[in-house]
Amino acid sequence: MVPYKIPKLLIFDCDGVLIDSEIIATAVHVEALARSGYVISADSYNSRFLGMTDEQSYSIIEAESGLRLPKDHQRCVMAEIAKRYASDLKAMTGVRQALDAINLARCVASSSDPDKLHFALRVTDLYDHFAPNVFSASEVAYGKPAPDLFLYASEKMNTSVDSCLVIEDSVAGVRAAVAARMRVIGFVGGSHCPPKHAERLKEAGAMTTFSHMTELPKILAGR
Structure with missing residues (x-):
């Protein structure tokens, strides 16, 4: 469940969230x-x-x-x-269905370099779900776990930090969202995620975790 209010903006990490990379x-x-x-x-x-x-x-x-x-x-x-x-490379299982079911503004904020990021989204046919709102850590001074990239994304998307929700798979990413004063939920469905990864993300500040992308619309709906 996402507490307090439905977000106005979803900020997705890319690697390990949108793509099983x-x-x-x-x-x-x-x-x-x-x-x-x-x-x-x-x-x-x-x-x-x-x-x-x-x-x-x-x-x-x-x-x-x-x-x-x-x-x-x-x-x-x-x-x-x-x-x-x-x-x-494959898109994360269920991610297209989840994106199609969610009627909220969205963007990508990734630590990947821009060329790699754009190539990965295009080769998995996900780029058009986000274009042109695809942001790279190369555009800010400090990468995750610093908050810079998420703050940059919220500014570019004209959305206050308290109206953003971040979806992350890494401890560094969760810490970056917390440092940006944004709510964050952890995704643990990537093939790289070890046992107890959900606990690590919650310890870093994730409100909840989920393991399949088709769960995301239900989480956003508070179910």
Whole structure:
């Protein structure tokens, strides 16, 4: 249930919410990091870096390990992700039905870089559900868990923060919404979500969680 009032604006994260992409992207990141001498499991990578920008995660990795990633690291990672997205990426099960059933203003606010974000939405046929209201962390000073991106989205959509509702799958994203003084609910239906992920999102500030996109219209209706 969404307490107090129905929102005027839904702000969707993209990766792991609209598209089941995290398992693909994480595999590419883990493989590329291993080639550079930084070994980390997919579960550990997601636990630490899910929801952050790539630049944020690279900065932490380099500071902790003393490694310097190759200058073409990001370019190679993005090229491989695009290749795998083109062949393997799927929209989250039930997301189109949910979007069609919800008569509220909506936008996307993602940590992904703009090219990757737009490509992912287009290859899954979701772009037209949001266009042109697709916002990237590259447009603000600080990525999640800072509130900047969600505040930017609410400003661009001419909606007060107390009338926004964020749908997020990451702890960093939930914390960003809380820092922006927005209500937030957690989505745990992505293939990357580990056991007890719902509890982690609630601890970070999510009001409730759900595991299938077809549940979202019911949650918004207070059922």
